[in-house]
Amino acid sequence: MSGLPFLPGNSANLNLGKTRFHKSQKLVFHNTVAQIDTTKPGIGGSPAARPDFKMTAYPLQPGQAAQPAWLAFDRQVLRFFGHFQESVEETNGENFRLRYCTILFYLEDDTFQVNEKVTDNSGLNQGTLIRRHRVPKPAPNDDKFYTVEELNVGQEITLYGRTFLLTSCDDFTGDFITKLGIRVGDSIDAPIDSHTTKLQETQSQKHPLRPYEKIDSLRQFLEHDRQVLRFYCLWDDTRSMFGDKRYMVLHYFLADDQIEVMEVLPSNSGRDGTGMFYRKAKLAKDVAALSKLPGAKTPRTVLNVFSKGITDNKSRNILDSLRTGGTDDDYYTDADLSIGTSIQLLGREILICDCDEFTQAHYRNKYGVTDFTSINVEEPAAPPAQRAPPPPTGYGTEDDSMVSVNRLVLQPPKKFPGAYLPSRAEDVEGGNVLRFFARLNSSDPLHVDRRFIVSYYLVDDSISIYEKQFRNSGMRGGKFLERGKYPTADGSRNYGAHDLFKGSQLTFLSHTFTLIYADEYTMTFMEKYSFPFSSPDGALEKLSAAPAGAKASLKKRPAQDGSMEASRMREILLQSGIINEQEIETVMRAFSTTDGRVDFASFLARIGA
Numbered sequence: 001m002s003g004l005p006f007l008p009g010n011s012a013n014l015n016l017g018k019t020r021f022h023k024s025q026k027l028v029f030h031n032t033v034a035q036i037d038t039t040k041p042g043i044g045g046s047p048a049a050r051p052d053f054k055m056t057a058y059p060l061q062p063g064q065a066a067q068p069a070w071l072a073f074d075r076q077v078l079r080f081f082g083h084f085q086e087s088v089e090e091t092n093g094e095n096f097r098l099r100y101c102t103i104l105f106y107l108e109d110d111t112f113q114v115n116e117k118v119t120d121n122s123g124l125n126q127g128t129l130i131r132r133h134r135v136p137k138p139a140p141n142d143d144k145f146y147t148v149e150e151l152n153v154g155q156e157i158t159l160y161g162r163t164f165l166l167t168s169c170d171d172f173t174g175d176f177i178t179k180l181g182i183r184v185g186d187s188i189d190a191p192i193d194s195h196t197t198k199l200q201e202t203q204s205q206k207h208p209l210r211p212y213e214k215i216d217s218l219r220q221f222l223e224h225d226r227q228v229l230r231f232y233c234l235w236d237d238t239r240s241m242f243g244d245k246r247y248m249v250l251h252y253f254l255a256d257d258q259i260e261v262m263e264v265l266p267s268n269s270g271r272d273g274t275g276m277f278y279r280k281a282k283l284a285k286d287v288a289a290l291s292k293l294p295g296a297k298t299p300r301t302v303l304n305v306f307s308k309g310i311t312d313n314k315s316r317n318i319l320d321s322l323r324t325g326g327t328d329d330d331y332y333t334d335a336d337l338s339i340g341t342s343i344q345l346l347g348r349e350i351l352i353c354d355c356d357e358f359t360q361a362h363y364r365n366k367y368g369v370t371d372f373t374s375i376n377v378e379e380p381a382a383p384p385a386q387r388a389p390p391p392p393t394g395y396g397t398e399d400d401s402m403v404s405v406n407r408l409v410l411q412p413p414k415k416f417p418g419a420y421l422p423s424r425a426e427d428v429e430g431g432n433v434l435r436f437f438a439r440l441n442s443s444d445p446l447h448v449d450r451r452f453i454v455s456y457y458l459v460d461d462s463i464s465i466y467e468k469q470f471r472n473s474g475m476r477g478g479k480f481l482e483r484g485k486y487p488t489a490d491g492s493r494n495y496g497a498h499d500l501f502k503g504s505q506l507t508f509l510s511h512t513f514t515l516i517y518a519d520e521y522t523m524t525f526m527e528k529y530s531f532p533f534s535s536p537d538g539a540l541e542k543l544s545a546a547p548a549g550a551k552a553s554l555k556k557r558p559a560q561d562g563s564m565e566a567s568r569m570r571e572i573l574l575q576s577g578i579i580n581e582q583e584i585e586t587v588m589r590a591f592s593t594t595d596g597r598v599d600f601a602s603f604l605a606r607i608g609a
Contacts, residue, residue, distance in 0.1 A: 056110055056147040059180070073107035078173040080105070080151065082166040083190055094195045101129065103157075103164060107176075110134055110147055114159065121199075135159050152177065154185035217256065224254035229362060231337060232354040233261075234377045235345075245377070248277060248350060252334055254362075259283040259332060261345060278345060282331045287347060289329040338363070339372060353377055397484045415460060432458040434522040436500055438465075438513040449473065452480060452513060456500055461485060463495060465508065481508055498532050503581035523589065533582035536590040543587075543607040546578045555604065562601030569598050 058069065080103040088094050104113040114130040134145045138158045150157060153174075156165050168187040169177075177184050229252040237243035251260040261278035265271055284290055301320035332343060342351050354374035363369040392401040399413035434456040440447050451468045462483050469477025485494045489507045499506065506513050518526075526534035533539070543554075553576050558564045566588055573584045591598045 056107075056149070058107075070108040076107045076172075076176075078105040078107065078148070078151065078176060079103070079170045080153070080166045080173065081168045081190075082164045084162045084164045088195075093198065094193065096193065097195055098191060098193045099124075099126075100190060101164065103151075103166065104132075105148065105151060106132065107148070110145060112146065112159065114164075119196075130159060148177075148180070149182075152182060152185050153187060221255045227254045227358075227362075228252065229254065229334060229337070229359040230356045231339075231352050231359065232374075234351045234353055235348055236351070236377075237348075245379070250337075250350070250352070251280075252337060253280070254334065257282060257331065257333055261350075283343070283345065285330045285332060285336075285344065287344070290346070334362070335367070338369070340375060351375070351377070399485070434458065434497065434500060434518065434525065436502075436515040436518045436522065438506075438515050441505065441512040441514055446474065450475060454500070454506070454513065454515065455483075456497055457483070458497065461494070461496060463508075465513070501526070501531065501533050501580075501582035502585055517585070523585065527586060527589070533580060534586050536586050539579050539583040539587050540606055542583070543578055546576075550576055550578055551607070554607070556600070558600040558604075562599060563593060563597040564600035566592065566596050566598050569600055569603075 056069070058072070081100075082103055083098045083100045086097050086099055088097050100117045102115045102117070104115070105111075106113070111132050112130060112135045113128070113132040116126045116129050118126045136142045137144050137146060138161075146157065151166065153166055153169055156163050158164075165188070167190050169184070174184045231250040231252070233248040233250050235246045235248060237246060247264040249262045249264060251262070252258075253260070258280050259278065259282070260280040263271075263275040263277040265273075265275050303320045336343065337352060339352055339355060342349050344350075353376075355372065360372050363372075389402060389405055392398050393404070395401070397413075403410055403413055436454045436456075438452045438454050440450050440452065442448065449470070450473075451470075453466045453468060455464050455466070457463070462485055463481070464479075464483035465481035467475065467477045467480045469475070486508050487494050488499070495506065500515060500518075502515055502517055504515050506515070523534075525531075527536070543551075554572060556564070556568075556572055569588060570584060573579065573587070574581070579587070587603070588598055591600070591603045593599055
């Protein structure tokens, strides 16, 4: 066997007593958590060659249950700020450069991550310098790893040949280290290298007259595409000839700050078209900005510097840093639109009255506006036109004339019972007719003494007038007014039973009559059905509520039996002026006795005089 070459297949297996060839297990479970078993030999085979897998042991707080580090400190990171120095060769401007970093230490597994601060025009690949993992200590302790005990402000740590100086930390890191019983060091101001100082001086010496203007409309378009504010407006054009109120809908497009105005065309408005009042465009606050010629309105001003001897086409035009001839036009934005304000639309004053829910949410989130009370500018709807009936034709009564108005086929007018028609048989003894004695109001001596009988028929609320005939009066007498329904003086309605009482004036065909008195049936009927001014209790309450001075005129001495002549009492009540003639007759009838006298003492006791 010793003479065979040392090649695969020629070597003898001297370990014949080994029967298990499985890979040794390096993990054990403690409290259901998998951990590396450090008691077993490492890769080198001897205990001295085993790597140090020891992790940070955090003390438990009072009342805190024992938990593994990956659960107790999940997503908890210590953050330190520091820098390391890097030498720079083959340059006279600088010998070294400081690179500023952020060192992150994850408490759950003692891993490191180092991120370098990104600076402009540095020429270095900055960002993540060390990816997250456990970092070993430098030799000769490279079998051990860094723990939280080696981290503090003011200390230096070496990570893969680079020495980092920890200058400060955040508040969480300082509180955590303090709870571990370690005093946090004082923060150190990070120094600035000569290269960084030179870059700052060079940058500060640059004073451009006008920096490059970046017009970024893409971001606004992407954020607010298809988002439109809607306002409801009014243009009051009533001051101009043939003008009226015109209602508008204003659309403000958040994507490009353009405005569109549509007119709401009601039915039968006399206007045609689609209602487009102002096409989508930016709306200038000054109308003079809309009259500029093409090319006069540009975002930048360019100067022509072409001179003789220059053949380079690129040197002909330069950007005008002084903006010679440039103007800034002011346009309406969403900050200028609110309920109650007015905007100028090509010389027309548009009042903003209301907005929709999306617009309210936009102003509530962006500007903090909470009051969205709308302005009501709509005129109330006109009431339906009342059709006035045509005048009577003169043939028959007014009801006969209204038949031809209300019906196409003529029919006899229907008879409806009167409003005061009695329903009991004992009230029909007077023939359902109320009769009043009247005179004609006229200053002509020929008509002063004329007397008339005004009859009101309860069956159909009609009225007729008969003139009483006197011998040698020069008047024929007889029927004066045909029976029918007649309107009042203002023409609003027809005369009713409540319009007839003593002292009232009625006008029929330009003749005015004054009712003097009524017959017994009429007076009894009016008192029984409580006609106006025909209730004794109502008249007495009015006398009782009269002032003391007015009552004093009623205190007259009656006869020994407390009575008084009816004519005398009527004269006293007329002079007081508290009640009218119909009420006077009602009171006298209530206190009347025999032989034309009244119980005046009871009357005074009743009114409290």
